[in-house]
Amino acid sequence: MKKSRIASIVIVVIAALAGLFVFSTSSLGTNADFKLGLDLAGGTHLSYKADTSEVDSGAIDEAMSALRDLIETRVNAFGVGEPVVQVERSSLLSGGRENRLIVELPGVTDIEEAVNIIGKTPELEFRLVPQDLAGGTPITFDNTIFTGLTGRFLKSNGARLQFDQAGARSQTGGTGGVYIIVQFNEAGTSLFSDITSENVGRQLAIFLDGRLESAPVIQEEITGGTASISGSFTPEEGRTLVRDLNLGALPVPIELIGTQSVGPILGTEILNAGKKAGMIGLLIVITFLMLWYKLPGLIASIALAIYVILMLTMFKLLPITLTAAGIAGFILSIGMAVDANVLIFERIKEELASGRVLEDSIRDGFSRAWLSIRDSNLSSIITAVVLFYLSTSLIKGFALVFGIGVILSMLTAISISRTLLISIASERNRKLFKVGFKNS
Amino acid sequence: MWIVKNRKIFFIFSGLLVLLSIVVVFVWGLQPGIEFTGGTLIEINYTDGAPEVLQIESRLDSLAIGSYTIQETGDNGFLIRTRDLDETERETLLDTLTIDEKVPEQERITTIGPSIGQELRRKSYLAIGIVVLAIILFVAFSFRRVSKPVSSWKYGFVAILALIHDIIIPTGFFALLGHFASAEVDVLFVTALLAILGFSVNDTIVVFDRIRENLSNNKETGHKEPFYEVVGRSLDQTIARSINTSLTTLLVLITLFFIGGDSTKLFALTLIMGVIFGTYSSIFLASPILIALSREES
Numbered sequence: 021m022k023k024s025r026i027a028s029i030v031i032v033v034i035a036a037l038a039g040l041f042v043f044s045t046s047s048l049g050t051n052a053d054f055k056l057g058l059d060l061a062g063g064t065h066l067s068y069k070a071d072t073s074e075v076d077s078g079a080i081d082e083a084m085s086a087l088r089d090l091i092e093t094r095v096n097a098f099g100v101g102e103p104v105v106q107v108e109r110s111s112l113l114s115g116g117r118e119n120r121l122i123v124e125l126p127g128v129t130d131i132e133e134a135v136n137i138i139g140k141t142p143e144l145e146f147r148l149v150p151q152d153l154a155g156g157t158p159i160t161f162d163n164t165i166f167t168g169l170t171g172r173f174l175k176s177n178g179a180r181l182q183f184d185q186a187g188a189r190s191q192t193g194g195t196g197g198v199y200i201i202v203q204f205n206e207a208g209t210s211l212f213s214d215i216t217s218e219n220v221g222r223q224l225a226i227f228l229d230g231r232l233e234s235a236p237v238i239q240e241e242i243t244g245g246t247a248s249i250s251g252s253f254t255p256e257e258g259r260t261l262v263r264d265l266n267l268g269a270l271p272v273p274i275e276l277i278g279t280q281s282v283g284p285i286l287g288t289e290i291l292n293a294g295k296k297a298g299m300i301g302l303l304i305v306i307t308f309l310m311l312w313y314k315l316p317g318l319i320a321s322i323a324l325a326i327y328v329i330l331m332l333t334m335f336k337l338l339p340i341t342l343t344a345a346g347i348a349g350f351i352l353s354i355g356m357a358v359d360a361n362v363l364i365f366e367r368i369k370e371e372l373a374s375g376r377v378l379e380d381s382i383r384d385g386f387s388r389a390w391l392s393i394r395d396s397n398l399s400s401i402i403t404a405v406v407l408f409y410l411s412t413s414l415i416k417g418f419a420l421v422f423g424i425g426v427i428l429s430m431l432t433a434i435s436i437s438r439t440l441l442i443s444i445a446s447e448r449n450r451k452l453f454k455v456g457f458k459n460s
Numbered sequence: 461m462w463i464v465k466n467r468k469i470f471f472i473f474s475g476l477l478v479l480l481s482i483v484v485v486f487v488w489g490l491q492p493g494i495e496f497t498g499g500t501l502i503e504i505n506y507t508d509g510a511p512e513v514l515q516i517e518s519r520l521d522s523l524a525i526g527s528y529t530i531q532e533t534g535d536n537g538f539l540i541r542t543r544d545l546d547e548t549e550r551e552t553l554l555d556t557l558t559i560d561e562k563v564p565e566q567e568r569i570t571t572i573g574p575s576i577g578q579e580l581r582r583k584s585y586l587a588i589g590i591v592v593l594a595i596i597l598f599v600a601f602s603f604r605r606v607s608k609p610v611s612s613w614k615y616g617f618v619a620i621l622a623l624i625h626d627i628i629i630p631t632g633f634f635a636l637l638g639h640f641a642s643a644e645v646d647v648l649f650v651t652a653l654l655a656i657l658g659f660s661v662n663d664t665i666v667v668f669d670r671i672r673e674n675l676s677n678n679k680e681t682g683h684k685e686p687f688y689e690v691v692g693r694s695l696d697q698t699i700a701r702s703i704n705t706s707l708t709t710l711l712v713l714i715t716l717f718f719i720g721g722d723s724t725k726l727f728a729l730t731l732i733m734g735v736i737f738g739t740y741s742s743i744f745l746a747s748p749i750l751i752a753l754s755r756e757e758s
Contacts, residue, residue: 059723067576118575131569135547276547277573286503286567293721301715305708312704345648348716348724349655352731355712356659359705363666366701392669395602396662402594403658407651410587415651422655 057343062284173208209245217241294347346417353425360433467748481632493646660738
């Protein structure tokens with residue numbers, strides 16, 4: 021059997037397997053395994069500006085990184101599936117050095133809820149209750165003394181919940197079975213040890229956003245930088261407290277500057293419309309190809325179908341997050357994928373017209389057309405690259421899909437189409453290749 | 461050949477369209493979408509039947525949030541645009557919109573602070589500038605060996621003229637749409653323009669490629685042919701291909717326009733215009749300009 025025939029069969033088999041992979045791990049009704057962007061799956065996109073004015077310029081990267089990690093932990097703690105938390109530095113190109121944080125929460129459609137999960141920068145303060153406070157007087161922010169120890173001194177994620185072992189008693193007294201361990205950083209540890217050593221027997225009130233959380237009595241000097249706080253809080257309350265304590269440790273204050281939220285119903289509508297458009301578009305193009313180019317058209321259609329399967333496989337494997345714009349880009353690339361094929365066919369026709377042998381005409385058609393194909397697709401690739409680097413996640417999706425689409429379609433045209441064409445070419449069906457426009 | 465012979469007509473036609481588009485853009489301007497101006501956009505849907513627009517309007521007026529626009533979408537939906545609202549204001553707004561116990565469902569909420577809007581505008585201009593520059597360089601580079609009778613820079617230059625033509629006309633069209641149908645320019649529009657820049661030059665390059673090939677064939681065989689004839693012949697050879705490839709892209713885009721859902725409708729429309737004019741400019745504009753330039757040189 022001709023070498024090309026074998027190659028063709030191999031290609032078709034691989035494509036079929038890929039197709040199986042694409043369609044089996046997601047029945048055509050659901051898209052469980054395609055990664056969907058926020059505008060398709062529903063979710064919230066938040067843009068925060070980080071106030072780095074009080075951070076040395078050398079330490080900004082670190083602070084932003086710490087901020088990012090912290091926010092991601094908070095978000096994860098809330099059980100949001102696959103959140104995206106990213107630092108974005110708006111570059112000199114945009115006329116200003118703003119440090120931004122982008123948070124994407126799929127599935128969360130209530131903006132208020134999302135913002136609450138992220139939180140603002142609540143104030144955590146440890147304040148001393150004055151000794152002369154009358155018994156029974158409620159402890160407030162105002163009647164306590166600032167110690168200098170605030171949330172800024174907490175180690176990152178330095179608070180956690182602990183359950184009492186039977187019989188053990190916590191450092192700060194109390195009989196609840198649940199207590200909170202907080203870990204200070206170096207500066208915090210030494211400050212804490214000073215406070216506790218000088219104030220044994222007094223109450224240390226813990227305030228969050230000016231609200232009293234608990235006021236345990238200092239039993240002894242604590243040098244380990246670890247405090248354990250207990251009260252009569254339930255595990256639920258304890259969990260919230262731990263969260264709030266960790267909240268108080270944001271390294272840099274953040275301000276919300278932009279939000280975008282799409283409900284899941286709208287998202288699914290968009291996705292379905294996109295799918296439909298894609299399928300119908302593909303069918304129309306294939307019909308056109310077969311009507312106009314007949315036999316080579318059939319080959320091009322097969323190559324096109326293989327291209328679509330390959331793209332879908334890449335979406336799954338890389339993975340590429342699909343957005344509405346991305347789907348549009350994919351559909352656009354289907355229309356353009358035909359480009360290379362048409363170029364080649366017209367060339368082949370010309371070669372045939374000058375009376376050459378079919379198989380040679382095909383080979384030469386491909387090599388002559390390659391330069392044109394390469395040059396013309398390169399400009400599209402340039403556009404895709406520029407778009408990718410200059411844009412936000414929504415358009416990045418389009419740029420990626422479009423760029424990969426152009427490259428892949430170029431490759432499938434010159435390799436797969438070629439192999440398939442050569443494998444079916446024989447002088448007998450020479451006439452079938454002379455299709456389309458007549459040369460004037 | 462008929463294209464080359466009638467090139468004056470095509471120049472005038474294109475020139476008029478471009479002029480018209482520029483005028484329209486200056487007179488009516490483009491309606492910037494919320495991503496460029498900043499502000500809040502809320503899309504709500506009342507599942508148990510919508511209250512009257514007037515009721516909603518009076519509620520919104522009572523909030524004293526400044527100017528707003530409200531648009532009906534679908535059967536029970538509304539699109540409300542206001543200035544940039546903070547969280548409390550947004551919450552209050554949504555609460556006020558519960559009228560006669562009909563609670564609105566929030567389909568989509570977008571808030572953009574002014575800094576993002578400005579930055580986006582800057583980025584857009586920058587992106588267009590970079591792509592145009594890159595294309596000039598790219599075309600000049602790939603045609604660097606073809607210096608007679610038109611220097612390689614001129615190829616790049618002509619390609620850019622064609623591209624400018626290709627994006628001005630859809631922009632003008634959008635200004636028209638903006639004036640009559642409140643169509644807004646959003647990030648997708650800019651993306652569409654960039655995509656047009658990217659592939660409209662494809663067609664132009666194919667023609668130029670053919671011209672280059674014919675020129676070099678002539679050189680090899682010592683065949684003397686005036687430049688305009690080479691161009692005319694190249695056009696004849698490539699017109700089939702140009703039209704076909706644009707056709708398939710158009711088919712796909714038209715499908716996207718009709719079936720693809722609202723969020724990409726205007727995007728598809730912009731691309732459709734871009735493809736149509738892009739093909740037109742590659743065939744009827746770029747090569748004739750080349751000829752004019754070659755006349756100048758000789």
